[in-house]
Amino acid sequence: MDWHEIEVVLSGGHRNSLGNTLQVVDDVLADEGRLDALIDCYRSDDEVVRLRVSNALKRIAIERPGWVHQRIQRLFNEVVPIRQASTHWTLAQIFLQLTDVLTPTERDQAIALMQANLEEFDDWIVINQSMETLGQWARTDPALRDWLLPRLWEFQKESRRSIAGKARRHLGALSGH
Numbered sequence: 001m002d003w004h005e006i007e008v009v010l011s012g013g014h015r016n017s018l019g020n021t022l023q024v025v026d027d028v029l030a031d032e033g034r035l036d037a038l039i040d041c042y043r044s045d046d047e048v049v050r051l052r053v054s055n056a057l058k059r060i061a062i063e064r065p066g067w068v069h070q071r072i073q074r075l076f077n078e079v080v081p082i083r084q085a086s087t088h089w090t091l092a093q094i095f096l097q098l099t100d101v102l103t104p105t106e107r108d109q110a111i112a113l114m115q116a117n118l119e120e121f122d123d124w125i126v127i128n129q130s131m132e133t134l135g136q137w138a139r140t141d142p143a144l145r146d147w148l149l150p151r152l153w154e155f156q157k158e159s160r161r162s163i164a165g166k167a168r169r170h171l172g173a174l175s176g177h
Contacts, residue, residue: 003040010041010052021052025059032067035060039071042079042087050082054090061097068094069101076109085123092117092129096136111137111144118151124160131155131163135170145174 006024013019028034038060041053061068068075075094079087095102095110102110114130121127131152138145152174155167 003037003043006034006037007041007044007046007049010044010049010056011046015048015051018055019048019052021056021059024052025056025063028056028060029063032064035067035071036074039074039078042082047084047086050084051086054086058090058093058097061094065098065101069098072098072102072106076106076113080113085121085126088113088117088121089123089125089129092126092133096133099137107137115147124163127155127163128166131166131170135166135173138170138174149174 009020092114114134117126117130134148138148152167152171156164158164
């Protein structure tokens with residue numbers, strides 16, 4: 001199955017629905033070789049397809065973190081440049097899922113991306129998911145904690161309650177360190 005076939009399966013339907021994402025997840029979990037074709041679907045011109053690819057990839061990372069980790073450089077090289085909010089919030093979720101298998105270099109790359117997300121994106125989900133992963137990692141990383149704390153202080157003033165609430169929660173968790 002090539003990426004164009006997966007793209008067709010992920011196309012159509014209401015833009016806020018999963019469409020056939022779960023079918024694609026099942027197909028990939030049955031054959032790891034399809035994972036590369038799924039990642040290739042980030043080339044699609046259809047942002048709904050890319051959203052569904054992200055959703056599928058997150059689900060696969062939960063079930064088979066090693067499979068996704070083997071392709072982490074592809075994600076950095078091919079997915080990070082896509083300026084679509086859903087790709088960036090999903091990467092933050094995937095990085096958190098892969099915490100225990102990331103190399104120090106990969107973790108540094110992930111941190112740099114999520115720090116940029118907090119500085120450059122206004123999308124509330126990108127901010128929340130990046131803040132969540134960074135907040136979790138900052139509990140054991142003093143340099144990251146020092147970088148994150150001033151931003152959390154600012155985000156707690158945010159008018160969007162989910163962002164402010166997440167910032168307060170991480171401030172509370174990191175204040176004890």
